[in-house]
Amino acid sequence: MPSVRVLVGTRKGAFxxxxxxxxxxxxxxxxxxxxWEIYHVKGSPVDPNRLYASQSSGWFGQLIxxxxxxxKTWTPVDNKFVYDGVTGKHQWYDGTPHPxxxxxxxxxxxxxxxxxxxxxxxxxxxxxxxxxxGASWHxxxxxxxxxxxxxxxxxxxxxxxxxxxxxxxxHQRMYIxxxxxxxxxxxxxxxxxxxxxxxxxxxFMPNPTAEVGHCVHRIAMHPSKPATLFMQKHWDVxxxxxxxxxxxxxxxxxxxxxxxxxxxxxxEPETIYVVPIKSDSEHYPPEGKLRVYRSRTGGNDWEPxxxxxxxxxxxVNVLRDAMAxxxxxxxxxxxxxxxxxxxxxxxxxxxxxxxxxHLPAVVAVEVQTLA
Amino acid sequence: xxxxxxxxxxxxxxGVQGEVLLEVAAPVTQRTILDALExxxxxxxxxxxxxxxxxRRAFLRFYANQQDLSHQSPDExxxxxxxxxxEPFLVVGxxxxx
Numbered sequence: 028m029p030s031v032r033v034l035v036g037t038r039k040g041a042f043x044x045x046x047x048x049x050x051x052x053x054x055x056x057x058x059x060x061x062x063w064e065i066y067h068v069k070g071s072p073v074d075p076n077r078l079y080a081s082q083s084s085g086w087f088g089q090l091i092x093x094x095x096x097x098x099k100t101w102t103p104v105d106n107k108f109v110y111d112g113v114t115g116k117h118q119w120y121d122g123t124p125h126p127x128x129x130x131x132x133x134x135x136x137x138x139x140x141x142x143x144x145x146x147x148x149x150x151x152x153x154x155x156x157x158x159x160x161g162a163s164w165h166x167x168x169x170x171x172x173x174x175x176x177x178x179x180x181x182x183x184x185x186x187x188x189x190x191x192x193x194x195x196x197x198h199q200r201m202y203i204x205x206x207x208x209x210x211x212x213x214x215x216x217x218x219x220x221x222x223x224x225x226x227x228x229x230x231f232m233p234n235p236t237a238e239v240g241h242c243v244h245r246i247a248m249h250p251s252k253p254a255t256l257f258m259q260k261h262w263d264v265x266x267x268x269x270x271x272x273x274x275x276x277x278x279x280x281x282x283x284x285x286x287x288x289x290x291x292x293x294x295e296p297e298t299i300y301v302v303p304i305k306s307d308s309e310h311y312p313p314e315g316k317l318r319v320y321r322s323r324t325g326g327n328d329w330e331p332x333x334x335x336x337x338x339x340x341x342x343v344n345v346l347r348d349a350m351a352x353x354x355x356x357x358x359x360x361x362x363x364x365x366x367x368x369x370x371x372x373x374x375x376x377x378x379x380x381x382x383x384x385h386l387p388a389v390v391a392v393e394v395q396t397l398a
Numbered sequence: 399x400x401x402x403x404x405x406x407x408x409x410x411x412x413g414v415q416g417e418v419l420l421e422v423a424a425p426v427t428q429r430t431i432l433d434a435l436e437x438x439x440x441x442x443x444x445x446x447x448x449x450x451x452x453x454r455r456a457f458l459r460f461y462a463n464q465q466d467l468s469h470q471s472p473d474e475x476x477x478x479x480x481x482x483x484x485e486p487f488l489v490v491g492x493x494x495x496x
Contacts (some may be wrong), residue, residue, distance in 0.1 A: 088455060
């Protein structure tokens with residue numbers, strides 16, 4: 028019988044939740060790395076027992092942990108993230124040039140074809156790769172040196188490279204997203220990059236339609252339709268059907284188009300999910316109602332999903348890396364909150380229940396569907 | 399033997415309990431102690447000082463013999479009681495709430 032493993036990163040450690048395919052009863056393991064911030068944990072699609080975790084602390088800096096047994100035991104691997112060549116300067120909050128400084132790893136994306144290859148998106152924004160299971164890291168500096176870096180600037184949460192999408196149909200192509208720079212695409216395995224932000228509009232910028240500087244919160248892709256991308260921007264939900272070359276708004280009837288995560292149903296490439304948040308000044312759901320919105324039409328027409336979710340006095344946030352889907356026949360949707368709940372739906376969002384309720388603030392949720 | 403006291407999280411990371419004992423050739427300085435510590439416990443690399451610049455991480459302090467040595471040169475010899483193992487070298491994390 029298939030089973031599911033949910034990898035949860037929180038402000039104070041990692042937790043691993045497991046269930047059988049029914050997804051009704053859950054076992055909770057953890058905290059792993061108790062007291063440390065776990066920005067992300069993700070498993071290799073090639074070897075599901077190979078997990079990578081980003082562990083960091085304001086006191087002790089960045090560590091990367093690796094597990095070869097599905098999270099039962101962990102080994103610290105290399106934590107040297109050294110920018111390649113001249114690091115250069117980006118734009119600081121006050122508009123002045125500011126040198127790139129490594130702060131932490133936001134996101135780890137294991138390769139689709141090799142368990143020892145994994146990408147790391149870091150703050151200050153850059154992309155690193157390991158091809159030896161985390162034993163060493165090397166920057167793909169073509170991104171940072173792409174030419175627009177001087178105009179990138181940190182969002183309030185820092186200038187993080189938070190999203191890495193690998194194209195399953197073309198191993199030379201990948202997408203990354205940076206707050207606040209935008210989306211970039213490579214078609215040569217990470218050597219060279221170009222910004223793909225045409226159609227985005229960000230009113231906080233002097234030129235709202237500039238090529239870079241957009242605060243993209245998350246992008247998502249369905250593996251069967253890799254040229255179609257979905258985006259939750261700081262404000263606006265967007266889609267592209269030409270590999271990011273052009274974006275159109277699909278916010279439609281959402282109560283607010285601010286938010287952080289966006290994800291795609293495992294079997295329906297036009298079914299997408301967002302969690303509307305009231306505003307960038309108030310990082311909580313509108314009306315105190317925690318609602319996931321689902322569109323079955325690839326955007327514009329959205330329906331609220333509320334069954335099992337708190338519909339009064341709820342003021343949590345759902346962060347950008349804190350939503351994931353499983354690949355069981357009846358697709359499961361999962362998200363974690365800054366209030367420490369992880370909610371799951373075993374029926375594609377029709378109904379929800381908390382699978383754990385009192386964790387530290389949840390930063391990241393990933394799901395593995397195990398045979 | 400040089401005695402080193404690590405904060406809780408670094409003891410957990412290194413898998414040690416209590417004080418760490420190190421062989422350190424003279425001169426005994428912050429740098430030679432940290433070099434020996436990182437050689438014996440490679441997982442501690444980068445957690446107390448920057449990999450490249452060797453600068454102390456901002457929220458850590460180095461104490462010994464009832465003195466804060468954090469702002470001394472990393473190459474300055476440490477007090478004699480530390481060098482002969484009578485007093486430990488303490489790596490201390492900043493106090494913080496939350």
